[in-house]
Amino acid sequence: QVQMVESGGGLVQAGGSLRLSCAASERSFTGYVMGWFRQAPGKEREFVASMTWSGGTTYYAHSVKGRFTISRDNAKNTVYLQMNSLKPEDTAVYYCNTDPPTHNYWGQGTQVTVSS
Numbered sequence: 001q002v003q004m005v006e007s008g009g010g011l012v013q014a015g016g017s018l019r020l021s022c023a024a025s026e027r028s029f030t031g032y033v034m035g036w037f038r039q040a041p042g043k044e045r046e047f048v049a050s051m052t053w054s055g056g057t058t059y060y061a062h063s064v065k066g067r068f069t070i071s072r073d074n075a076k077n078t079v080y081l082q083m084n085s086l087k088p089e090d091t092a093v094y095y096c097n098t099d100p101p102t103h104n105y106w107g108q109g110t111q112v113t114v115s116s
Contacts, residue, residue, distance in 0.1 A: 001026050002105055004096045009110030010085055020110060022096035029053075034072060034079045039094035039109070042060030049081060050099040057070040059099075064090075086114045 008020040020036070035050030049060045049070040058070055069082040078098050093109035 004105055004107035004111040006094060006107055009094060011113045011115065012088055014114055014116050016086050017082070018086065019026060020042065020094055022079045026075045027078055029098065030074070033099045034096060036067045036070060036081045036094060036096050037101065038094045040092040045095070048094070065116055067097050088114045088116045090114050
């Protein structure tokens, strides 16, 4: 079964940075739009950012625009999320998936905790 494997999360102070990585197991995502999503405690999972296969088009949630940058290395089948100027409200479990999400592809996510 295909799963995403997210990594790079951790505990960081407000204003700090983290870089998340997501590797897809067992298949290539040639041609797919890939995205990052997050779920904070007690809240529904929400869209964060996505990027087309060519990398020519990116989309960001309003709350992260200007602070987060999505990128991908198609040769490595890996997607990245560079997060700068982190805020406590960015605390969540971060997941990657196709955009729109494919139900069976959700991984375990990676925890990001931003302290004030």
